[in-house]
């Protein structure tokens with residue numbers, strides 16, 4: 001007869017397989033068990049070797065830039081890096097506007113994300129909003145013009161679309177840490193992030209059709225992937241708002257935690273990811289985006305293959321031979337089956 005340990009591991013396998021086989025959107029709730037998915041409750045050899053994920057308090061400091069740029073000019077965002085840990089945090093800092101983004105906000109976000117990408121000491125990035133009332137309420141409607149969003153005396157553009165692409169292509173996990181409203185273009189920002197951790201006060205939804213706007217790009221296609229085509233139509237056509245728990249059931253987010261635990265839990269997820277191979281994570285992010293992102297997605301994944309190849313003796317032989325003006329000798333390299 002199977003003992004409880006065997007039954008536990010069988011349950012885990014069934015949960016894992018079932019979650020893989022049932023397409024998201026076809027089931028009302030995900031087949032999972034919080035207890036089984038919680039790494040810290042597992043007692044197998046892997047978890048004995050790796051131990052618990054540390055839960056000590058994180059210490060943030062204003063981020064130093066690794067490349068060009070300077071953090072002190074930021075007005076609309078706060079850019080921080082953790083002391084002694086490979087985590088960066090980017091906070092939209094317009095709480096009086098429910099963290100609505102104006103073009104300046106988007107430009108600052110893009111500079112911070114670029115720095116976090118180039119900084120090899122950063123392995124995971126958190127995107128969040130200042131305060132507990134909103135993650136982000138989308139584009140600042142006061143600055144919307146017929147040409148897109150424009151800061152005073154600037155040209156209009158839909159520059160948040162470039163930010164969405166940057167988040168998708170950045171080869172490190174980006175976690176949306178959501179308290180309060182994530183609506184309109186702010187809802188799309190959390191969807192393009194790799195993971196979303198929500199506080200129990202979080203509210204999700206699209207407002208576009210109410211205010212004369214829509215995102216027919218990632219805002220539609222990624223949503224449909226996440227919640228299924230029917231629910232995506234509901235979200236866009238009805239412009240309803242959803243609680244964190246409803247969003248969790250829809251597969252729109254990864255987990256819900258009490259507001260007071262939001263950062264602690266998000267940091268725990270970061271630390272858990274950081275224990276794993278950065279190259280594996282990098283290639284997996286590119287692979288998980290590849291089909292949806294078409295040629296651009298394949299380019300990202302293909303670039304990762306080239307990057308890995310450059311580190312081999314075989315690639316080095318090609319480059320060295322060229323530099324030494326001699327034919328390359330590839331004879332010693334395996335033609336793997």
Ligand SMILES: CC(C)(COP(=O)(O)OP(=O)(O)OC[C@H]1O[C@@H](n2cnc3c(N)ncnc32)[C@H](O)[C@@H]1OP(=O)(O)O)[C@@H](O)C(=O)NCCC(=O)NCCSC(=O)c1cc(O)c2ccccc2c1O
Nearest residue numbers: 097098100137138139140141158160184185207213214215
């Ligand atoms: C988010 C809310 C539901 C919060 O409601 P609440 O009652 O808590 O707060 P207030 O409504 O009183 O807001 C406080 C204060 O903030 C101002 N504010 C909030 N959101 C915005 C905003 N998006 N733009 C400008 N200002 C905002 C609000 O006016 C108040 O100011 P006071 O001076 O009166 O204090 C609620 O605020 C809300 O519904 N907000 C609007 C959400 C919205 O419709 N967002 C825009 C959607 S369209 C969009 O984001 C978008 C952007 C793009 O760049 C695109 C690019 C390409 C394609 C599509 C795009 C797109 O659709």
